[in-house]
Amino acid sequence: METNLGSASFIGDHEEWFAAYAANRCAIEAARPSGDVGPMHLKTRHSMAVLNNARRMVDSERFSVVQGRICLLAALYHDVGRFEQYLRFHTFKDKESCNHGQLGLRILKQEKRLDGEDPAIRKAVLAAVILHNRFALPEGLPEDTAIAAHVVRDADKLDILQVMDEHLKGPKPYNPTVVLSLPDTAGMYSEAVIQAALEGRVAAYADLRSVNDFRLLLGTWFFDMHFDSSRRQFVEDGHALNLLQGLPDFPPYKAVRQGLLEKLGALRDAPSY
Structure with missing residues (x-):
């Protein structure tokens, strides 16, 4: 397998869009009479931390160029549904609101964020986003989807550990x-x-x-x-x-x-x- 991601690891355009999207959602919340953007700012920071953790894994593991790009995109977008979830329900508890993985999938499709990617990459990223918050992954997933979902889940947990350690x-x-x-x-x-x-x-x-x-x-x-x-x-x-x-x-x-x-x-x- 190729291990030098080169230009395939560059997702700067996606990072720019995500930052603008998160800022827009935060501005909507801030404009409300009782708006509280603190939790949304935490999700912005969390998403970038998960991306950084995913980069560390991609740099260490023997993934192909395509697999590495899928992992990074899935890490960046895994919680994109959290912002709309908070705007609608003022909670991050899925059981009291909605499945944020499914909501993220719908947002990425509506925003056509992955339309410029190869269809195989787009399919695997969307699958990883919708699967990342399940208690366990289903058996028989395609290899690229399984790798990306596992990377996101590991990277997600690693950042949550830091947040919880600092808070407690x-x-x-x-x-x-x-x-x-x-x-x-x-x-x-x-x-x-x-x-x-x-x-x-x-x-x-x-x-x-x-x-x-x-x-x-x-x-x-x-x-x-x-x-x-x-x-x-x-x-x-x-x-x-x-x-x-x-x-x-x-x-x-x-x-x-x-x-x-x-x-x-x-x-x-x-x-x-």
Whole structure:
């Protein structure tokens, strides 16, 4: 496979359009009497951070030129539906509003953003956008779609880890939007989340009962990192370690906290990692 992306990795025109689109949506929100553009600004920053994480993966993995371009476009556009979602519903919770992946697909089609791309690239990017927020990807996806969807999902998680680490290191009370309106109650926990972590699988949002559960769920994302480069970044960035260290050092979190910290710490300190 080709590994030098060259000009195929240049998506500056797409980045310019995205920046203008996001700014326009923010201006609409700001013009409202009770408008709050803060969450939308966070999504703009998040989208660019996910793109940067995707670039790191594309530079490290052995993707073809076409696969690399698909990954970068999908990363840039994965949350394009969030802006309209917030304007319409004032929330980023899909269950209380709409599926932002599907909304993003409709926006990209309406705006004809990918009409200038090769049909195979356009198809794979749109598929990755609509699939990126599923709990698990379906079996049998075309290779280019599967690679792009996994890159976006890994890159997305890596930035969310940083955002959550920075927020949960700050003063309380936590922003309800950031912590999904979960209570920060030491004695409240989910057996399902703890069990998932003990079994080495990703915990489900639907099982969360507290902020500590959320910390633990974020740590379990390591089990869903798809590439060597994203697993390495997951450990080396240190955000997951910080989040796990914030868990209570007593039951029922103690054993799973210690186990995950030892696993990630060993990987971080390994000479070949």
